[in-house]
Amino acid sequence: MKIVSLLSSGIDSPVATFLISKKADELILVNADIAPFSDSSEKDKFLDLAKYLSKKIDCPTKVIIVPHGNNLLEYKKNCDAKFTCVFCKRMMLRYAQKIAEKYGADAIVTGDNLGQVASQTLQNIKTIEEAVKIPVLRPLIGFDKEDIIKIAKEIGTYDLSIRHSSGCSAVPTEPSTMAKIEKILSEEKKINIKNLVSISVKNLEVISL
Numbered sequence: 096m097k098i099v100s101l102l103s104s105g106i107d108s109p110v111a112t113f114l115i116s117k118k119a120d121e122l123i124l125v126n127a128d129i130a131p132f133s134d135s136s137e138k139d140k141f142l143d144l145a146k147y148l149s150k151k152i153d154c155p156t157k158v159i160i161v162p163h164g165n166n167l168l169e170y171k172k173n174c175d176a177k178f179t180c181v182f183c184k185r186m187m188l189r190y191a192q193k194i195a196e197k198y199g200a201d202a203i204v205t206g207d208n209l210g211q212v213a214s215q216t217l218q219n220i221k222t223i224e225e226a227v228k229i230p231v232l233r234p235l236i237g238f239d240k241e242d243i244i245k246i247a248k249e250i251g252t253y254d255l256s257i258r259h260s261s262g263c264s265a266v267p268t269e270p271s272t273m274a275k276i277e278k279i280l281s282e283e284k285k286i287n288i289k290n291l292v293s294i295s296v297k298n299l300e301v302i303s304l
Contacts, residue, residue: 097121097200098232099191102148104140104260107235108206109148109252110243114234115204116152124148124156125194127163127187129263136260144255146304151250157198158302161190166291167265174282176267180214181274182283183265185226186292192227193296202230208243209236213270222274 100112102124116122126141138160149156163186170182191203207215214223224231235243247253 096202097123097195097198098202098204099123099125099195099198099200100204101187101191101206102126102141102145103206104137104144104256105206106247106253106256107208107243109144109256110246110250111204111206111234112148113152113246113250113252115232116148116154119154121154121200122152122156123159123194123198123200125159125161125187125191127161127183127190129167129265130164132164132167132263132265134261137262140255140258140260142302142304143258144252145302147252147255149304158304159194160300160302161194161295162298163187163190163295166295169286169291170282171265173285177269177271178274178279178282179265179267180212180270181219181223181279184214184219184223185279185283186288186295188223188227188231189288189292190296190299192229193292194299195229197296202232203227204232204234206235207233208238208240213272216272218273218275219271222276222279225276 096119098119100122102108102112124145145158166186
């Protein structure tokens with residue numbers, strides 16, 4: 096089974112990636128570069144985590160970075176800001192699905208953990224997943240945060256994940272926790288989703304570690 100893993104610079108997605116690697120024949124590690132809403136520290140952390148995981152797990156890996164910041168900017172200029180995080184996750188799944196189609200992958204894996212942040216309420220997870228048809232796997236969905244941290248420390252990703260970085264400045268002050276699909280589809284009609292996804296995937300970067 097070939098899997099596309101949406102890998103951020105945080106604690107959760109590296110753990111999810113490590114856990115799913117036990118079931119995978121190949122992993123494609125995909126990061127959405129949010130610049131200019133972050134500095135280079137976020138990308139550097141991702142690359143260090145990807146390099147570490149590529150050595151830690153048993154299956155082959157491919158590492159890809161997709162430009163995402165301009166799409167966030169387009170959304171924030173034209174749409175309701177409180178849905179930014181939901182839009183962001185929907186776009187990441189769309190990139191991952193296109194990459195899965197290109198490389199013949201069977202599923203996407205994310206580090207989602209139910210209720211941990213605004214985009215991971217049950218309602219928002221449902222609305223986010225509607226963006227794609229490919230299966231989305233969530234190994235950490237019912238984990239306590241302390242359990243995730245424990246695993247991160249055991250596998251050696253924790254210290255990399257907690258290294259200081261700029262974070263994402265696109266996050267709204269009051270993000271929506273109950274985004275209805277009808278409202279999101281209405282907001283997304285204000286921009287050309289298909290074109291934005293196409294351009295980002297066309298300009299993805301395959302990284303040699």
